[in-house]
Amino acid sequence: MSTSTEGFAWTPTRGYEFGLRTQAVVPSTPESDLSSEYDIIVIGAGYAGLAAARDLAFAGKKVLLVEARDRVGGRVFSAETDDGNILEIGGGWVHWLQPHVFSELTRYGLDDFVETKSMPEGCEVFSKQSREAIAMAQSPTEAEKFFGEMEALMSEVYNVDGGGGRTVLPFPFNTTNSMESNSEYGNIDDLSIKARVEQLTQLTDEQRHALMEHAASFFGIPPDRVSFTEVLRTFALCNFSSSMIEEATMKWKIAKGTTALALAILKDFKGNRIFASPVRSISQGEGAHPVTVTLESGKQLQSRFAISTIPWNVLPSIQFQPTLSPTLQDALANGTIAARTEKLLVATAAELPNGFNISCEGGDMPFASGFADGKHGKDTLLTLLTHPDIDLEKSDENLRLAETLHPNGLKVTSAWAHLWSKDRFAGGVMPIRQAGFLKKYYHEVRKPHGRVHFCGSDFADGWRGFMSGAFEDAYRVTKEVLNSDA
Structure with missing residues (x-):
C-alpha cells in the first residue's frame, strides 16, 4: 500500500513519522496517453470532482481530472494502520438524512456502517479546564x-x-x-x-x-x-x-472507509487523470478550446469548459483571467471565515466506554473536546477536536496532554492526524458564512465565471461542508455544463 505525503503518525517509541498509509494514493494517466485538448477539465479529485468527472464522461465528454494532491478524496480520506485498522483522517460520518452521499453508498454497495456513540445515555462526562487541572467527572x-x-x-x-x-x-x-x-x-x-x-x-x-x-x-x-x-x-x-x-x-461511519467510496467512483470514471499537479491559473480566451489551465509546473492544458472544485478558502490563491467579479472577490475575502478546528485520533491502552466524553473549553489545553470512538485493535480510539496553531505535528508535549484527559491517566500508544488548517490545498476544514451572506453574495457565487464553473461541498445548498454536499453540488454543476455544451 502506498503512503501519502500528507499527515503524520506518532508513537512513544518512534516519535513522529510523516505520511500515512492509504489506498487513496493512485497513479496518473501515463504522459503518452494524455491529450492536449479536452471537452472539460475537472480540477480537484475530491468527491465533487470525482462525481462530476464520472458523470460527464458517462455523457460522452472527453474529460481530464486534475488533482493537486497525490491521492483522491480531497478533505476526506481513510488511512490504514499496519494491523488493518481504518482511520478517518478528514470528514467521515454519513447518514441516510444525507441523501446524496447515501445514494452513492447504495450504488456502490458500501452501505455497511460502524456506529459511533459520542454521547450515549448514562455516560460520564469529564472536564479539564487547564493543563495543570485534574480531569473531573460529572455524574451521568x-x-x-x-x-x-x-x-x-x-x-x-x-x-x-x-x-x-x-x-x-x-x-x-x-x-x-x-x-x-x-x-x-x-x-x-x-x-x-x-x-x-x-x-x-x-x-x-x-x-x-x-x-x-x-x-x-x-x-x-x-x-x-x-x-x-x-x-x-x-x-x-x-x-x-x-x-x-x-x-x-x-x-x-462507512465500514470500509471513505476512501473505498472515492476509489469506486474513480473506477467508474472513463477519462484521463493527473495527480500531484497543483493549478496556478485558469484563463479564458478564444477558439474551440478557450479555457487554459496552467499547472505550477508550467504545463498548460486546454478545454472547452472547466469545473473548479478547488476549496473556497483556496480560490483566492488561483490566478483567474479575466479576473473574478468584484462581488465574488468580496465574498471570498469577507463573506466567510475558515473553520480551523483539527481532528486528532489517539489510541489508548485504557479501557474506556464507547462514548467517554471530555470537554476542555475555557482553558489552555490544546484540545476543545473529545470522545471515545470505538476500538483500535485492543486499544480504545479517541477522537479529539483540537485548536489550530498548536503544532501538534511537532510538539510531543501538546500531544501527550491527551494522557491527562482522565483522572486515572490515559496511556497513549499511538496518534494520527492531518492538519487541515496548515494544508495549502484546503485552507482549513471548510468556510463558515458570516451574517448577511445570502443577500450580499449567494446568487453571485453560484454563477459560472464564463466557461469556468465553481463546484463543491463549499457551494452546496444542503449539507454544505459534508460529503453529501459535494455530491449535491456536483449533480447541479454537471447539469449546468451539459446544458451549456448541448
Whole structure:
C-alpha cells in the first residue's frame, strides 16, 4: 500500500513519522496517453470532482481530472494502520438524512456502517479546564440534565419565526426557493449567532452565554462571526429535530472507509487523470478550446469548459483571467471565515466506554473536546477536536496532554492526524458564512465565471461542508455544463 505525503503518525517509541498509509494514493494517466485538448477539465479529485468527472464522461465528454494532491478524496480520506485498522483522517460520518452521499453508498454497495456513540445515555462526562487541572467527572444525571437544558434552550434559538424555524427554511436543499417562499429569510440571515441569542431577553445572562458557546462550538468560531442561519440550516436538514443532529452528523461511519467510496467512483470514471499537479491559473480566451489551465509546473492544458472544485478558502490563491467579479472577490475575502478546528485520533491502552466524553473549553489545553470512538485493535480510539496553531505535528508535549484527559491517566500508544488548517490545498476544514451572506453574495457565487464553473461541498445548498454536499453540488454543476455544451 502506498503512503501519502500528507499527515503524520506518532508513537512513544518512534516519535513522529510523516505520511500515512492509504489506498487513496493512485497513479496518473501515463504522459503518452494524455491529450492536449479536452471537452472539460475537472480540477480537484475530491468527491465533487470525482462525481462530476464520472458523470460527464458517462455523457460522452472527453474529460481530464486534475488533482493537486497525490491521492483522491480531497478533505476526506481513510488511512490504514499496519494491523488493518481504518482511520478517518478528514470528514467521515454519513447518514441516510444525507441523501446524496447515501445514494452513492447504495450504488456502490458500501452501505455497511460502524456506529459511533459520542454521547450515549448514562455516560460520564469529564472536564479539564487547564493543563495543570485534574480531569473531573460529572455524574451521568448531571450531564443528561445539562444537555437536556441546552437542547431546550436551542429550541428557543431556532424558533425565530414562531414555527420552530420551519417557515424560514422550508426547502433546506434549495436556498432560492426558501428565499422566495419567505421574504424574511434574507433578513434572518443578517443575524449572527450572538445577535440571535441576544434577542432572547427572557433568558439569563448565564443562559445566553452558554447558548452562544454551544452554538458556536459547531464551528470553532466566535458567535458574533457566524451567521445564525448556519446552525438553523443544520437543524432544518435534521428534520427540525435537535435530537437528530448528533445522529445525522456524528454516528455512522462507512465500514470500509471513505476512501473505498472515492476509489469506486474513480473506477467508474472513463477519462484521463493527473495527480500531484497543483493549478496556478485558469484563463479564458478564444477558439474551440478557450479555457487554459496552467499547472505550477508550467504545463498548460486546454478545454472547452472547466469545473473548479478547488476549496473556497483556496480560490483566492488561483490566478483567474479575466479576473473574478468584484462581488465574488468580496465574498471570498469577507463573506466567510475558515473553520480551523483539527481532528486528532489517539489510541489508548485504557479501557474506556464507547462514548467517554471530555470537554476542555475555557482553558489552555490544546484540545476543545473529545470522545471515545470505538476500538483500535485492543486499544480504545479517541477522537479529539483540537485548536489550530498548536503544532501538534511537532510538539510531543501538546500531544501527550491527551494522557491527562482522565483522572486515572490515559496511556497513549499511538496518534494520527492531518492538519487541515496548515494544508495549502484546503485552507482549513471548510468556510463558515458570516451574517448577511445570502443577500450580499449567494446568487453571485453560484454563477459560472464564463466557461469556468465553481463546484463543491463549499457551494452546496444542503449539507454544505459534508460529503453529501459535494455530491449535491456536483449533480447541479454537471447539469449546468451539459446544458451549456448541448
